[in-house]
Amino acid sequence: MNWDGTIAIIGAGIAGAAAAHRLREAGRRVVVLDKGRGPGGRMATRRGPGEFRFDHGAQYFTARDPRFRAQVADWTTRGVAAPWGGADRFVGTPGMTAPVRDLLDGTDLRCGRAVGRLVREGRDWRLAEADGTALADGEAFSAVLLTCPSPQSLALLAGAGEDLPGVAEVAYAPCWTLMLAHDGPPLSSGAPVRENRDPDAAVAWIAQNGSKPGRAGAGTLVAHASASWSRANLECEADDVAERLVAALRDLVPLGEIRHRAAHRWRYAAVERAVGEPCLFAPETGLGFAGDGCLGPRVEFAYLSGLALAGRVLGEAA
Ligand SMILES: Cc1cc2nc3c(=O)[nH]c(=O)nc-3n(C[C@H](O)[C@H](O)[C@H](O)COP(=O)(O)OP(=O)(O)OC[C@H]3O[C@@H](n4cnc5c(N)ncnc54)[C@H](O)[C@@H]3O)c2cc1C
Known part of the structure; x- marks a missing residue:
């Protein structure tokens, strides 16, 4: 099958970004679409009032696979990432x-x-x-790579009368996240x-x-609710x-005067059951699926999944 045409990637999280980067590196034309205001997906930073910023999705990432380690080494050299919070943890x-x-960077990205x-x-x-309004200026794509969470990917597949066996098996836990700024002491020394x-x-x-490198606001905390509490309170008001x-x-911790608080609901936060394969791809239709739903609930796994899907499109051996 010839995949020389333009490739659409749906989702500008780490999986979609990794796939786009690899495909562009190989000379393919790629268009990335995301429903959010900017790229990142669950690697997210929310602005609060004033100087406050909160990483309200993924807190940090590990880098154990040699391919991701090399990528993270490049990021740390260029100031795109830095170690934080313990051995083998980066932000x-x-x-x-x-x-x-x-x-x-340099990709045709449409948020x-x-x-x-x-x-x-x-x-x-x-x-x-x-x-039914046309997207991407009505452009034709030879392949469409789905990197949104499986319920959203499934809906798109079902609407097209297609299936990628395995996508329906993926299950996620939700997570309510609290973003808080207060005048109290830090969590504990160090x-x-x-x-x-x-x-x-x-x-x-x-x-x-606020202890993460490059973040202002010493008294900013992010707290994630447990999966069971998040499930029980999923439809409550923020x-x-x-x-x-x-x-x-x-x-649990001493809090001073509260200066800002807000909650965000992640309906599909952490993968509880993954496909168990790096990615899914159907050469006969040009449809593929990548993301943490393939290998598990980590930034690193989502990156590797995106890379694997790009490899399938490029005809590389798994
Ligand atoms: C609260 C929380 C804490 C976490 N903590 C950690 C951690 O500490 N360490 C770690 O490694 N991982 C952590 N994770 C998991 C990690 O964030 C994810 O595994 C990873 O970011 C998933 O990347 P992805 O590209 O697969 O999906 P996503 O980042 O979800 O990207 C999918 C993108 O698809 C877009 N999209 C969806 N539907 C459509 C549509 N119809 N059209 C267009 N765009 C669409 C979305 O807007 C989104 O940007 C955490 C996640 C959450 C939510």
Whole structure:
């Protein structure tokens, strides 16, 4: 099969960015579409009032695979990432989106574009919004790589009457995240994170966000609710959730005067059941799937999955 035509990548998270980077490196034309305001996906940084910034999605990433280690070494050399919070842990600098932005540098990236339909036309694909409005200027694509979480990818596949066996098996846990700025003391001397191993507790993880390199705001905390609490409170109002998570946090750490608080719901936060293969690709249709849903709930795994899918398109051996 010839994949010389333009390739559409849906999703500008780390998986889509890794695939786009590899394909462009090999000389392929790529268009990346994301429904969000900017790239990054779950590698996300939210602005609060004033100088406050919160990494409210992924907190850090590991780099164990040699390919990702080489990528992270390059990022740290160029100031795109830096070590933080313990051995083999890295963060994007100045925010978590930086590595994704770096991979997408120079790519035809179109944000604020929610792909709602994949339309088959001969051997090509065209993309449209849910109401049928053409996307990407009506351009024809020889392959479409889905890197959005599996429920969103499944909806697109189903709408096109297609299937990629394995996508439907992926399951995610949700996560409510609290972003908090306060005047109290740091978590504890030298320890920028705290984990709560009680699976029934509301708060599972606390990070001193302001301790990350390049972040202003010493008193900024990010707290993730446990999967069970997030599930039980999934449809609650964000303000109500923020209030209850602050109360739960007070039982765990000393908090000063609260200067800002907000909650964000991640409906598909952490993969609980993955495909178990680096990526899925159907050469007969040119449709593929990559992301953390393939190998597991980590930035590193999502990167490797994106790389693997690009490799399949390029006809490289697995
Ligand atoms: C709260 C939280 C904490 C985490 N902590 C860590 C951690 O500490 N360490 C770690 O390694 N990992 C962590 N993770 C997991 C990590 O963030 C993910 O595994 C990784 O970022 C997934 O990347 P991805 O590219 O597969 O998907 P995503 O980053 O989700 O990218 C998918 C993109 O697709 C877009 N999209 C979806 N539907 C459409 C559509 N119809 N049209 C266009 N675009 C669409 C979305 O806007 C999104 O940008 C955490 C995740 C969360 C939510």
